Amino acid sequence: MSWKRVCSVSDVASNSLKQFDVDGVRVLIANLGEEFKAYPPLCPHMEESLEESGICEDGLMTCSKHLWQWDMRTGEMRGEAEKPLLLYEVKQEGDDVLVNIEKELEYEYDEETEDDDDSFWD
Amino acid sequence: MPARNRKQWMTDPQLPRGDWVDSRVYSDPEIYEEELEKIFKKVWIPLCHESELPEPYDFRTATIAHEPVIMTRGPDNAVRAFLNVCPHRGMMIERRPSGSFLEGQPSGNPKRMTCMFHAWQFDMKGNCVYISREKEGYQDRICKEGQGLRRLRCEVGMGGFVWVCLDDQPEHSLEEWAGKPFECIREAIDTEPLEVFHYHKAIIGTNYKLWHDTNSEFYHDYMHYHNRVTGFNDEYFARKNIAFDHGHVNVSSFEVKYEEYEGFESREELSFPKFPPNQWYMVDLFPGMNFNLRGSAFRCDIVTPLGPNEVMIEFRGLGVKSDTPEQRRTRIDHHNSIWGPFGRNLHEDLIGVAGQGTAMRPGTEPRRILHGRHEDNYIHDEVGMRHYYDEWGKWVNRLPSDPTQAYKSPAAAAAE
Amino acid sequence: MSANGAATVEAVKDAIYRSCLLLDDEKWEEWLSLCDDGFQYSIKAFSPEINYDMIYFSADRNHLSTMTEQLPKHNTDHSPLKRHSVVYTVDVGEDGKTATAVTSLVVYQNMLDGINSHLDSGENHLFLVGRYVDKLKVDNGRATFLEREVRLETRRLDKGSHWPI
Numbered sequence: 074m075s076w077k078r079v080c081s082v083s084d085v086a087s088n089s090l091k092q093f094d095v096d097g098v099r100v101l102i103a104n105l106g107e108e109f110k111a112y113p114p115l116c117p118h119m120e121e122s123l124e125e126s127g128i129c130e131d132g133l134m135t136c137s138k139h140l141w142q143w144d145m146r147t148g149e150m151r152g153e154a155e156k157p158l159l160l161y162e163v164k165q166e167g168d169d170v171l172v173n174i175e176k177e178l179e180y181e182y183d184e185e186t187e188d189d190d191d192s193f194w195d
Numbered sequence: 196m197p198a199r200n201r202k203q204w205m206t207d208p209q210l211p212r213g214d215w216v217d218s219r220v221y222s223d224p225e226i227y228e229e230e231l232e233k234i235f236k237k238v239w240i241p242l243c244h245e246s247e248l249p250e251p252y253d254f255r256t257a258t259i260a261h262e263p264v265i266m267t268r269g270p271d272n273a274v275r276a277f278l279n280v281c282p283h284r285g286m287m288i289e290r291r292p293s294g295s296f297l298e299g300q301p302s303g304n305p306k307r308m309t310c311m312f313h314a315w316q317f318d319m320k321g322n323c324v325y326i327s328r329e330k331e332g333y334q335d336r337i338c339k340e341g342q343g344l345r346r347l348r349c350e351v352g353m354g355g356f357v358w359v360c361l362d363d364q365p366e367h368s369l370e371e372w373a374g375k376p377f378e379c380i381r382e383a384i385d386t387e388p389l390e391v392f393h394y395h396k397a398i399i400g401t402n403y404k405l406w407h408d409t410n411s412e413f414y415h416d417y418m419h420y421h422n423r424v425t426g427f428n429d430e431y432f433a434r435k436n437i438a439f440d441h442g443h444v445n446v447s448s449f450e451v452k453y454e455e456y457e458g459f460e461s462r463e464e465l466s467f468p469k470f471p472p473n474q475w476y477m478v479d480l481f482p483g484m485n486f487n488l489r490g491s492a493f494r495c496d497i498v499t500p501l502g503p504n505e506v507m508i509e510f511r512g513l514g515v516k517s518d519t520p521e522q523r524r525t526r527i528d529h530h531n532s533i534w535g536p537f538g539r540n541l542h543e544d545l546i547g548v549a550g551q552g553t554a555m556r557p558g559t560e561p562r563r564i565l566h567g568r569h570e571d572n573y574i575h576d577e578v579g580m581r582h583y584y585d586e587w588g589k590w591v592n593r594l595p596s597d598p599t600q601a602y603k604s605p606a607a608a609a610a611e
Numbered sequence: 612m613s614a615n616g617a618a619t620v621e622a623v624k625d626a627i628y629r630s631c632l633l634l635d636d637e638k639w640e641e642w643l644s645l646c647d648d649g650f651q652y653s654i655k656a657f658s659p660e661i662n663y664d665m666i667y668f669s670a671d672r673n674h675l676s677t678m679t680e681q682l683p684k685h686n687t688d689h690s691p692l693k694r695h696s697v698v699y700t701v702d703v704g705e706d707g708k709t710a711t712a713v714t715s716l717v718v719y720q721n722m723l724d725g726i727n728s729h730l731d732s733g734e735n736h737l738f739l740v741g742r743y744v745d746k747l748k749v750d751n752g753r754a755t756f757l758e759r760e761v762r763l764e765t766r767r768l769d770k771g772s773h774w775p776i
Contacts, residue, residue: 119304119316119325126299138304139314139327183324189273194348194363247661255660292660394661397769400726420684511661527666536771537654537668543686545770553727 075175079111081168090134092124098177100161102170103145105132110145111161111172117141117180118156134158156180207563207596213581213605214567216595220584221402221564222555226591226598227503231260234482234590239348239369241356241484241497242266244511245274246390248357252297252306252319256289258499259361263287264347266357267296267308269319276349276359277321281310282342288317321346353377354384354486354493354513367441376443376478380488383470389493392527393512395536399545401552403483403498403506404587409544410477410485410496411444411579414568418543434574442481442586444579465491465525467515479579481586492530504552510534510541563596581605619749620701623710626747626754631694634775639679642775646672646756647748654776656741656763667763675775687773690723692738699742708750709757714743716761718776725770739776740764 077095085091085104092101092114099114101123116123116136128135133151135142141154148158159180162173196203208215220226242257242264251270256279258264265279265288281288288310296308296319303309307316307324316325321344329339348360350369354377358369365372377384399406409415413434416422437445466472467488478486483498492512499507512530514523533540555562566580584595588602596608626645633642643650653669670678695717703710720738722731741763747754761776 116304120306121299121304138299138302139325189320193346244661293662294659391661392663393665393667394658394663395656395667395766395768395771397771398767399769418686420681524666528669531666531668535668536768537773537776538771539685539773542688542771542773546686546688549726549770 076171111163113178212596212608215563218562235260236361239358244391245355255293267319276347278345286312376439379476383467386468388516389513390516401548403500405548405551407483414575438582444479446477622754651758654761690725691721712745
């Protein structure tokens with residue numbers, strides 16, 4: 074278990090997202106009103122910053138670039154999404170929001186394409 | 196003979212045909228379009244310098260002939276060039292002159308080029324990595340794997356310039372094309388990375404070749420006061436023009452005595468790696484690029500023809516990337532005094548070619564433009580132009596002294 | 612602002628506008644007489660093309676004097692350059708004796724011999740857009756230029772100019 078304090082309760086307004094850096098690991102905190110959630114900072118589709126492009130409403134997050142959506146409580150896919158959101162464990166202690174960051178959660182994005190072929194120009 | 200009547204004016208000079216060109220080579224709209232098709236779309240064009248896109252995901256845009264081009268630096272640090280055109284409906288993908296794709300565009304994501312129109316995305320190698328609602332609209336008929344960008348030949352070289360060729364099978368590699376004319380300054384510009392510190396542009400109502408002619412000859416030093424008072428001595432006249440294959444020319448070095456010109460300090464201290472101070476070399480590349488290394492200042496200018504009577508010239512000044520602030524400041528000051536837009540010579544050179552352009556508009560009568568100075572290839576010899584137009588004539592298959600005729604070599608023309 | 616402060620601001624504006632009139636009329640010596648002996652002048656622009664803050668020209672008072680004296684020996688475009696400027700801000704130093712001013716600058720070229728005088732003389736072109744960023748000292752109600760930076764937006768300079776901007 075590696076619980077780390079990420080921010081205070083008042084740092085993230087209700088129904089909004091904010092990104093924090095915790096010892097070099099970037100974490101996205103969401104305030105759903107009745108609880109806090111934590112995710113990796115980028116959209117699983119194409120590395121978009123969710124703090125910038127994510128829109129939250131009633132527990133549903135939408136990435137405004139290609140309209141992928143997720144249930145914010147579970148990370149389950151909704152709408153256009155083709156990959157689920159990963160979640161960190163979160164707990165609240167008094168005014169502090171803590172996240173269990175044992176290992177940084179990362180999505181697998183499309184691999185770098187192959188190197189150029191000598192025969193490309195033939 | 197004093198003034199001439201029409202018949203006398205229109206009579207061909209008693210000179211070999213290579214010693215003059217017909218003004219229609221500078222003013223004819225059909226010839227202009229042929230030059231774009233037959234020359235600019237076939238040769239290596241230096242579009243920018245590598246220091247203008249230094250980091251992975253940086254880009255720079257330009258044009259060749261009528262085509263928009265984008266250069267990108269990949270995460271593998273390699274520079275690649277593509278047509279800056281979306282394969283979907285032909286929009287220009289990136290409109291800015293330079294920048295970085297590290298941050299996403301409004302319609303797209305980080306590390307990708309995004310066509311804002313329908314959000315199609317491409318990576319730095321030109322792969323199409325995203326088509327919005329691909330399956331829904333295209334089913335299996337069109338997929339992103341088949342919608343990559345049009346990649347163009349691109350090499351970085353000759354002092355770190357980024358050269359692009361629109362022809363997939365250029366007749367010569369960059370090294371074969373430009374290696375020999377650059378030899379005189381190659382070490383100076385290839386030893387350490389360079390950096391561009393000056394950029395400005397001019398759009399002038401003249402033909403691009405008239406600007407290049409001014410880079411090819413020094414007889415016009417008569418228009419520059421400071422050249423006359425400081426330069427016309429034995430050392431000045433000890434410079435020669437050297438012709439190379441493909442229409443390129445060098446002007447060889449001599450020692451510049453700046454202290455003779457009131458208001459300048461000697462430039463002996465600062466130079467380029469392995470380049471003796473106070474040396475001077477000029478590289479004129481066909482069809483219209485000039486690289487000029489003079490003591491502490493390295494400059495280049497590159498033409499983009501816009502019409503038979505319109506050209507954009509981009510002016511750059513370069514230093515060594517590792518310059519200290521003082522060294523860089525010295526280079527900038529030396530560069531500006533002569534070639535800056537508010538300096539001495541450039542203004543006068545541009546007045547000269549603008550005046551030529553004014554008098555050679557499409558529709559003016561064909562006139563003879565004399566390239567007939569012969570002085571054993573010394574500095575006021577006009578061999579630079581004769582060599583250029585002989586090459587030009589082969590590319591467009593026209594005789595420079597009468598462009599209504601097919602090309603023939605000066606020897607063949609003389610025999611007739 | 613104190614009465615002194617207001618007078619300083621007025622002196623600064625007066626100097627700036629006078630410099631514009633003198634430069635417009637190509638009265639170089641008179642313009643330089645508004646400048647301190649240690650006057651530093653530069654023309655700068657940021658280039659998004661090469662991502663570099665460039666110095667297009669710089670000179671001290673002596674250099675400017677030599678340069679303008681030699682003008683008759685140079686081939687130059689004679690199309691007059693006329694300025695339209697508005698002093699945006701004047702910030703007076705704590706001691707009340709120096710000031711920094713930012714002036715919006717537009718320079719028009721009134722075509723004369725530029726291209727084809729028969730056709731285009733009498734026409735006006737926008738030539739340069741930018742700002743004067745000036746540092747002045749004020750003594751006895753008179754402001755003198757210590758420094759002028761001509762901060763240009765323009766990078767398409769066409770033939771450029773032999774004249775101080």
